[in-house]
Amino acid sequence: MKKAINKFLTASLVLALLGCSSDDKVIDIVEAELQTGAFLRITNTTGGAINKNDTSSSASVTFEFDGQDPSELASVDVFLTYTDNDDTDGADESVGPLQLGPTLTPDDFEVSDFGLPITTVEYTLGDALTLFGLNASQITGGDRFTLEWTVTLTDGRTFGPGDANGNVSAVGGFYSSPYNYVSLVVCPPQPGVWTIDMEDTYGDGWQTSSGGGGSGITFELNDGTVFEVSLCSDYGPRPGCVEDPNDVAGSVPSQGTATITVPEGTSSMVATFPGDFYGEIAFTITSPTGNVLANYSPGSSAGPIDLDYCNDTF
Template identity: 45%
Template sequence: MKKILLKISTVALALITLGCSSDDNVIDIVGANLSTDLPFLRITSQTGRSLNLFDTDSKYTVNFEYQEVENTSAMEKFERVDFSINFIDNFEDGVDNSKAAVAIGSMDKSDFSALSQFGMPIGSFDYTFGEALTALGLSVAQVNGGDQFQLNWELFLTDGSSINSSDVSGNISAVGGYYSAPYQSRASMVCLFDAPDFFVGDYQVEQLTGSDPFFGSETFGTQVVTLTASGPTQRKFNFLYYPGIFDSDYSFTMNFVCDRISMVGAINTGGLGCGGGNIGQTTGETPTFFDQNLVDDDEIILNISDFDGDGGCDTGSYQITVRLTKI
């Protein structure tokens, strides 16, 4: 099996280490002595990695740059790129609707008609939620929030060889740097809604059940917090963890994933644990649902896994319930 290997100069490596990137974009840096044993197809940007369950026209797009010879438009070894898509059912309802990969399209030389700022061929590929459903033989009813579609691609060369996700590793397969060529990418299903005032404002927090494993106290206690919209389907608030004992500064993030809420809590400043990281919170074992009509935000009871992770305290996680009441 062929492996892609990189030869990177010390200067180029320093530039990559110091560069900045986001989740959807990679750094556009070309090192002075960059070379590869084989051509490679890198991701330059992606959009639509969150597909809207309410819109079959919602689209995922990935933009590529092809490199065969450094800083040139040569495509002498290029034959085509074939794409396939598979479905990953992450919804725990006792039914597994996961689907193996099926073909969903291809790109040839004519799809790389433009050149990048580095003089190398660029092109893009996209699919809609509806096209993914048709290719895989799925219905909208079989898809839930948090499920994923994985797009896979394979680069075919004129000598009959090919390169796919099993042929790359390390810096080549990692998303987020110049050498971003994983040959696969996932888009997750979400339910986008436009309700900027929903679950926003001041709320009283009351812990209803559960106590910590050390002091027998309530780790959330009773306090007033302010919920803010940090995205169309995300709400955050800061709170004091172990109020009256440690008063640790924590943030709590709620993601509205279609009919339920996923959660994560993490410390903002300082540290709180037993020498093995910080104590955190995640989504509870019992789902937390919310009003699908986006009207009733007066009260919600969150089911939370506290001490997840447990900060090296060897307690494991435990379940608590916390009520938020709008003031």
């Protein structure tokens, strides 16, 4: 195998010197130098991010057996590892690698466009939790699942993550074979209607960043969409603000409710509070699950609003 890897590295250096850029040239050079061996070439992946709040969230890898002879393929074993990157609880709950599903045989492969054996391996968050004996409360954003596989040939040789050494994927996009695929655990905001209940204790609406009004709370989604909500101020216009029909400055609190709708597929939402100029502003933010994720009292400082999406479950 070491000789085969050296051959790949040599091919990589040749490419650098000649300035070859197309996959066709990469294939020609690599195949000319490749000694007898085999690897699983990744052709497609999905699920680089696993939704912590959705046990049906999944990841998959499609790989093709590239060897001197397709009949050399004996079996493929697939493994999954969970890495706990949360240090707040003081416990490392990392597990694995554990075998994911039964050993694959040639019967589990189809024929690719190149006439080679090809198959897809997929798992869901629910599958992973069951495999590791974990529950959803034990994982959080930033943790990761690593899918790995080892191919065994009919002559008994095996090829896996320890054999690639980075050089197989270095020679070009066609020969992408790191023998592993990492998916990060993420906590996107719940899709649906979010409710913001607002109050001004003095009763003259919101004065946020200035005594004349200022901007409202903003919610920015990963696609660039920005929502802005606030109570209207008695001292300056603010587009899209909520009026309190009972607003009488200095007599009763100003109150109002605004909603925003977060679409399906949103991966991030950043909320920002512009400030409380007179120390009179209070508000809560309630997610579609009914959980109150923010509860601000008068006099709160400006800045990002900490919304814990990871623990926002129904």
